[in-house]
Amino acid sequence: MxxxxxxxxxxxxxxxxxxxxxxxxxxxxLKEHFQVQNMVYHWVDSAGEQYGYGTYxxxxxxxxxxxxxxxxxxxxxxxxxxxxPVDWKKLDWSxxxxxxxxxxxxxxxxxxxxxxxxxxxxxxxxALFTVNHTCEDEEWEAFTEKNRRELILIAHYFNQKALEFxxxxxxxxxxxxxxxxxxxxxxxxxxxxxxxxxxxxxxxEHTLRVYIESARFKLGATNTTHAVARAxxxxxxxx
Amino acid sequence: MxxxxxxxxxxxxxxxxxxxxxxxxxxxxLKEHFQVQNMVYHWVDSAGEQYGYGTYxxxxxxxxxxxxxxxxxxxxxxxxxxxxPVDWKKLDWSxxxxxxxxxxxxxxxxxxxxxxxxxxxxxxxxALFTVNHTCEDEEWEAFTEKNRRELILIAHYFNQKALEFxxxxxxxxxxxxxxxxxxxxxxxxxxxxxxxxxxxxxxxEHTLRVYIESARFKLGATNTTHAVARAxxxxxxxx
DNA sequence: TATATACTCCCCAGAAATAGCGAGATCGGA
DNA sequence: TCCGATCTCGCTATTTCTGGGGAGTATATA
Numbered sequence: 001m002x003x004x005x006x007x008x009x010x011x012x013x014x015x016x017x018x019x020x021x022x023x024x025x026x027x028x029x030l031k032e033h034f035q036v037q038n039m040v041y042h043w044v045d046s047a048g049e050q051y052g053y054g055t056y057x058x059x060x061x062x063x064x065x066x067x068x069x070x071x072x073x074x075x076x077x078x079x080x081x082x083x084x085p086v087d088w089k090k091l092d093w094s095x096x097x098x099x100x101x102x103x104x105x106x107x108x109x110x111x112x113x114x115x116x117x118x119x120x121x122x123x124x125x126x127a128l129f130t131v132n133h134t135c136e137d138e139e140w141e142a143f144t145e146k147n148r149r150e151l152i153l154i155a156h157y158f159n160q161k162a163l164e165f166x167x168x169x170x171x172x173x174x175x176x177x178x179x180x181x182x183x184x185x186x187x188x189x190x191x192x193x194x195x196x197x198x199x200x201x202x203x204x205e206h207t208l209r210v211y212i213e214s215a216r217f218k219l220g221a222t223n224t225t226h227a228v229a230r231a232x233x234x235x236x237x238x239x
Numbered sequence: 240m241x242x243x244x245x246x247x248x249x250x251x252x253x254x255x256x257x258x259x260x261x262x263x264x265x266x267x268x269l270k271e272h273f274q275v276q277n278m279v280y281h282w283v284d285s286a287g288e289q290y291g292y293g294t295y296x297x298x299x300x301x302x303x304x305x306x307x308x309x310x311x312x313x314x315x316x317x318x319x320x321x322x323x324p325v326d327w328k329k330l331d332w333s334x335x336x337x338x339x340x341x342x343x344x345x346x347x348x349x350x351x352x353x354x355x356x357x358x359x360x361x362x363x364x365x366a367l368f369t370v371n372h373t374c375e376d377e378e379w380e381a382f383t384e385k386n387r388r389e390l391i392l393i394a395h396y397f398n399q400k401a402l403e404f405x406x407x408x409x410x411x412x413x414x415x416x417x418x419x420x421x422x423x424x425x426x427x428x429x430x431x432x433x434x435x436x437x438x439x440x441x442x443x444e445h446t447l448r449v450y451i452e453s454a455r456f457k458l459g460a461t462n463t464t465h466a467v468a469r470a471x472x473x474x475x476x477x478x
Numbered sequence: 479t480a481t482a483t484a485c486t487c488c489c490c491a492g493a494a495a496t497a498g499c500g501a502g503a504t505c506g507g508a
Numbered sequence: 509t510c511c512g513a514t515c516t517c518g519c520t521a522t523t524t525c526t527g528g529g530g531a532g533t534a535t536a537t538a
Contacts, residue, residue, distance in 0.1 A: 011388065076477065083360040095507080121322040124477040139359070146439035152395055153388055160323045160523085178484055179336075182310060191465035194525070207315045207486050214484095223494090224525075225464045226430035232471050233478050234367040238309070238365075239468055335536090417514060433495070446516050448496085453514095462524095463495075 006033040007150050014157045020165040023053045023158050027028040030154060031055055034147065036133045037111040039159040040108035041117075043127030044070070045166060054130075060108035072097050079118035079128055083154065086202075087144060089137065113140040121163050123233055129155035177236055181215040184208060185231045188224060189239045242244030245272040246389050254395045259404040262292045262397055269393060270294055273371045273386065280397040283309070293369075299347035303389070313337055318367055323406040324391065326383060327353035328376065352379040355393040360402050363473040366396035416475055418453035420454040424470045425445060427463060428478045 010026050015162075017026075023041055031039045040054030050070075052061060070076055078091040095101060106112060111134035113218075119127045129150065133140065144151075177185065180201070187197040194212075200207040207222075212224055219234075221227035232236045248274075249265050256265075262280055270278045270293075275364075279293030289309075291300060292435035302308075309315055317330040332338060345351060349369045358366045370390065373381065383390075416424065419440070426436040437444040451463055458473075460466035 024483065081361050083364075083402050097506095120474075122320050122357075124363070124471070124474045125322075126474070127387065151390055153392060156391055156395075163322050186310070188464055189468035191461040191468075193462065193523095203485085204487060206488060210486080213526085222430040223432065225427055225467050228464050228468050229428040229430075229471055229478055232468055235316055239320060239472050419515065434491095442515085443517060445518060449516080451498085 006030070006239065011153065011157050014161055016162060023161055026154075026158070027054045034131065034143075036131045036143075038109075038130070038132035039157070040130045040132070041126070041127065041162070042130070043159075043162060045125070046124065051162065054072075057109045060105065060110065063104075063108065069101060072101060073099055075114065075116050075128070075130070079116050080126065082118060085115060085117040085144070085148060087140070088116070111135070113137075115140075115144045115151070117152055119155050119159040119160060122235070125163065127155075127159050127161075127162065129158055154234040175214055175218040177218060177231065179210075181211050181218070182237055185215055185228055186237045186239065188212070189228045189232060189237060245269075250396050253400055256400060258415065259401065262308055262400055263399070266293045273370065273382075275370045275382075276348075277369070277371035279369045279371070280366065280394070280401070281369070282364070282398075282401060292397075296348045299344065302343075302347065308340060311340060314353065314355050314367070314369070318355050319365065321357060324354060324383070324387060326355040326379070329354065339434065350374070352376075353384045354379075354390070356391055358394050358398040360398060361474070363471075364398075364402065365396075366398050368397055375462060378407065410411065414457045416454055416457060416470065417450075420450045420457070421470075421476055423450040423477045424454055424467055425478070427451070427466075428467045428471060 010029055014022060014026055027039050027041065029229075038055045040052060040056050042050070042052040042054070044050050050065065072093040074093055074096070075086075075088060078086050080090065093102060111132045113135055114130060114132045116128050116130040119129060121127070129151070132216060135143075154157050183201055184197055187200055192200065194205055198208040201208065203237070212227070213229070216222075216224065216227040219227045219230040228237075232239065242262045245268070249268055253261060253265055264276050266280065277294045279291060279295050281289070281291040281293070283289050289304060304313075311334075312325060313330040313332055314325070317325050332341060350371045352374055353369060353371045355367050355369040358368060360366070364411070368390070372382070374382075420441055423436055426439055427433075431439065431442055433447060437447040439446065454470070455461075455463065455466040458469040460469050467476075470478065
């Protein structure tokens with residue numbers, strides 16, 4: 001690689017970094033590099049706690065949280081449904097509440113143009129990386145077109161760092177399930193009743209019950225639904 | 240950008256491509272470029288259907304599916320729990336069944352080294368992009384170190400194309416749950432019984448039942464366990 | 479060769495979930 | 509203003525799940 005040594009450098013540094021704050025440093029460097037108005041990495045962890053790094057004005061961040069704008073923000077809704085980065089223009093701003101929200105955002109110093117990249121991690125983790133600016137549509141289109149790939153990579157690296165240092169990522173290691181237990185959990189997860197599972201596995205329902213119970217015990221679950229949910233979120237079964 | 244015009248070109252072509260098969264073309268080009276033994280993009284859709292593009296030997300793919308190896312494959316299990324790309328060496332190959340599986344894979348023409356990138360999309364979509372080769376550890380480490388960023392981007396673009404042309408993206412599949420339905424599903428997923436959920440939400444058990452039933456209906460699930468499993472794997476709830 | 483783990487089968491009673499009906503209030507968007 | 513979606517409450521009967529026991533075989537792993 002020859003060009004864009006700034007981005008290369010920042011990513012290399014991020015790979016080595018050993019604190020969550022390195023995200024903030026990196027964002028400031030990258031904001032300078034790309035010369036945009038705002039750049040934000042933002043996510044909500046499994047406990048509902050929000051983390052944000054970047055350059056949004058503090059009073060806007062406070063207002064956003066206080067008003068629980070996350071519920072109506074079309075950027076959140078739009079990115080949640082999509083995989084590829086989204087230009088804010090292509091989102092649904094039709095609702096009245098949403099237009100008011102946007103007007104207010106601009107008053108707080110948020111640019112009229114935005115480009116957000118959804119990022120997903122294990123266990124339903126979801127984060128957003130956003131660049132934001134004030135300019136004309138054509139200029140913004142050229143900018144996103146030119147920098148899309150680097151922005152995607154940057155988003156990926158930010159999220160890696162965030163996951164690495166996530167406060168409450170208890171390994172939650174559990175005893176592995178036996179093959180039959182995995183079979184049972186998997187079939188239950190795809191909607192089979194006990195009778196159907198037993199028939200599919202060619203065993204008696206009594207035997208099946210032993211598997212479900214031992215799986216439940218291993219997973220520390222109170223009932224079948226709980227056991228299947230745990231097996232799923234621990235990656236022991238895949239549906 | 241100056242170097243690596245091949246990757247740049249392939250990504251640009253992918254962006255424009257209008258068929259799913261373009262993934263296969265791109266993989267062949269990229270395999271030549273990176274000079275690796277195998278390169279595969281692979282995913283399982285919400286209906287359990289498997290899609291694979293790439294260079295794994297057909298008889299191995301058939302064997303894999305027939306034996307349902309996806310259940311024991313440590314690459315799947317490992318990537319499912321991680322966000323960042325994974326070197327196969329760092330996975331858990333301790334079980335005997337797994338060692339047998341790996342030995343068999345090598346006999347079918349799979350290299351001893353592998354590097355897999357997990358990719359996640361909306362509704363709990365999960366895919367894998369893997370490069371595979373036969374060589375020494377140091378050589379492989381140097382390769383992955385050097386090409387990691389490009390491989391991440393390639394994985395991202397493959398997945399974008401796959402999602403764009405996903406065969407069965409029925410609109411009803413992504414029907415969102417209402418807040419109360421999410422509450423109900425979430426509490427059930429963490430092991431509460433109906434009575435406990437109703438008490439926690441301060442509603443009658445009858446009302447709760449309506450939520451569970453409508454959630455089940457929206458999710459196309461046959462019972463509560465199934466509904467919770469679907470809500471989890473589609474990312475509608477998080478535990 | 480022990481000890482552990484997995485796999486298979488059985489009974490019974492009580493607890494919980496499901497299927498089939500129905501009804502009214504509220505709130506935001508077309 | 510009306511429509512759709514959401515939220516709330518109710519009944520009865522049937523099916524399914526759960527928890528309490530116990531027991532024998534095979535295959536590993538130590």
